[in-house]
Structure formats: C-alpha cells, structure tokens
Amino acid sequence: MNRKRHVWIIVSAALVSGLLVYGVYALQLRQVKFQETVDVVVPVRFVAAGERLTADMLGVKRIAKASFVHEMSLDAKALSGMEVIVPLGANEPVLSWKVDKFRLLPGNDQSTFQIPRDYVLSVSNGIRAGDKVMLYLSGEGAESARLFADSVTVASVKTSGNMEIDDMDNSNLKSLANSNKEGMYAARRDANGMIDSINLNLTEAQWLKLDSLCKAGKxxxxxxxxSESLDIAAAGEEAP
Incomplete structure (x- = not known):
C-alpha cells in the first residue's frame, strides 16, 4: 500500500515538474518572440500634411516584431517623393494610407477623362480638384439612379478660360491636405468662376458605362x- 502511494507521489511530482518545465519554455518562447525586432521607417521630425517626403526627413525605428502591421513601411526609398495626406509625428511609423504619390493622378486601373459637356445635366459649383463626387443618372433614357456605387476623384475643374477654379489665397487643395474643414469651406465660398469642364479619374469600365448611357443624349x-471629402479631412484631424 505504501509502495503504491509512493509511486503515485513520484508520478504526480513528475507531471507537475513537466508542466512547470513546459510553462517556463512557453514563457521563454513568447519572450523571444517579443524580443524579435524589425526596423520600420519613421519621420525624424513632425511632417505637416501636404509636404513631400525626402530622404533627409526619414529614419528608422526598431520595434517588436509582434507590434508590426503590414501598413508600416520598411523601405525609405519607396517613400521618397510621397505626399503626406495627414500630419506625421516624429518617430511615428509611416503607414501606407497616410501617404500617396500623386493624389490627383489616376490610379493603376484608372485614366483621367474630361466629361463632355453634353453628358452633364448639372454639376455642383462647390466642387474642386481633389474632391470626391457621386455621379447620378437622369433623363428619359434610363431610370434615375446612382451611376457608380463608389465616389470618384475629381482631377480638375476649370472655367471656360481654362483656369483652375480655386481660391488662390486660401486653396481648397491646401486645406484638404492639412485636414482643415473650415479652410475647405472658406475656399468654396470665396472661389469665383463657373465650372465649364470637369475631369474625373475613372476606370475603363466606369467610363464605358457612362459613355454608353449618355452618348445618345437621352x-x-x-x-x-x-461628404467623403470632409470625412477625409475629419480623419486627418482625429489622427494622433
């Protein structure tokens, strides 16, 4: 009887020791994982929205690999020349959504199309380059409806004299870049000129759909x- 009890004590002790060893191993493994680091690109100083990044503005910061997210940049050369969409703090990892190469240029699957005057029933005079706009279809040829599910970017808006419409003293683009909603509103109030032509960044499929629906004139x-334009500005104001 005592012998069996002694055997159970030995087995129990072995199991407890095994669990302790495994626990220590797991803890050490986790510690090693957190100690693994990666170098991410950071600004060496505060960078205001609208500034273009240069090599001397960028450095690296070592962070725990467990804290790394895919939006962080590892290549400073790839960021050089990028425009900052929202302000960046010193030593703050640069996230991909906070920078862009040329915001007014079309994306990889887009082209810039000047919308023929005959295709346009009306256009808001508050629209400026860099804004997000929604397109709606109206007329006898089709039931009134939203043309595209998502908003599209305005590449430029010009008067009949081929002048870009904006307030030169308080540029809408500058206010948008600096996430200044009040400045954006003031720019629209103070800018003069009727919109004669508007250029939109569209995919090929979007343009073909618009063209096929409007070319007959019906x-x-x-x-x-x-309001997505204002939402972008608001997101910039709320960013840390």
Whole structure:
C-alpha cells in the first residue's frame, strides 16, 4: 500500500515538474518572440500634411516584431517623393494610407477623362480638384439612379478660360491636405468662376458605362459633391 502511494507521489511530482518545465519554455518562447525586432521607417521630425517626403526627413525605428502591421513601411526609398495626406509625428511609423504619390493622378486601373459637356445635366459649383463626387443618372433614357456605387476623384475643374477654379489665397487643395474643414469651406465660398469642364479619374469600365448611357443624349449625369471629402479631412484631424 505504501509502495503504491509512493509511486503515485513520484508520478504526480513528475507531471507537475513537466508542466512547470513546459510553462517556463512557453514563457521563454513568447519572450523571444517579443524580443524579435524589425526596423520600420519613421519621420525624424513632425511632417505637416501636404509636404513631400525626402530622404533627409526619414529614419528608422526598431520595434517588436509582434507590434508590426503590414501598413508600416520598411523601405525609405519607396517613400521618397510621397505626399503626406495627414500630419506625421516624429518617430511615428509611416503607414501606407497616410501617404500617396500623386493624389490627383489616376490610379493603376484608372485614366483621367474630361466629361463632355453634353453628358452633364448639372454639376455642383462647390466642387474642386481633389474632391470626391457621386455621379447620378437622369433623363428619359434610363431610370434615375446612382451611376457608380463608389465616389470618384475629381482631377480638375476649370472655367471656360481654362483656369483652375480655386481660391488662390486660401486653396481648397491646401486645406484638404492639412485636414482643415473650415479652410475647405472658406475656399468654396470665396472661389469665383463657373465650372465649364470637369475631369474625373475613372476606370475603363466606369467610363464605358457612362459613355454608353449618355452618348445618345437621352440620359445625362448629375455630378454632386460628396461628404467623403470632409470625412477625409475629419480623419486627418482625429489622427494622433
């Protein structure tokens, strides 16, 4: 009886020791994982929205690999020349959504199309370059509806004299880049000039759809300013 009890004590002790060893191993493994680091790109100083990044503005910061997210940049050369969309703090990892190469240029799957005047029923005079707009279809040829599910970017808006419409003293683009909603509103109030032509960044499929619906003249598009432009500015103001 005592012998069996002694055997159970030995087995129990062995199991407890094994669990302790495994626990220590798991803890050490986790510690090693957190100690693994990666070098991410950071600004060496505060960078205001609208500034273009240069090599002397960028450095590296070592962070725990467990804290790394895929939006962080590892290549300073790839960021050189990028425009800052929202302000960046010193030593703050640069996230991909906070920078862009040329915001007014079309994306990889887009082209810039000047929308023919005959295709446009109305366009909001508050629209400026860099804004997000929604397109709606109206006319006898089709039921009134939103043309595209998502908003599209305005590449430029010009007067009949081929002048870009904006307030030169308080540029809408500068206010948008600095996430200044008040400045954006003031720029729209103070800018003069009727919109004669508007250029939009569209995919090929979007343009072909718009063209096929409007070229017969029975249907036209209404181009409306989207609050998404203000949402972008608000996101910049709330960013740390």
């Amino acid at each position: 249907s036209k598009v209404v181009i409306a300013y989207s």
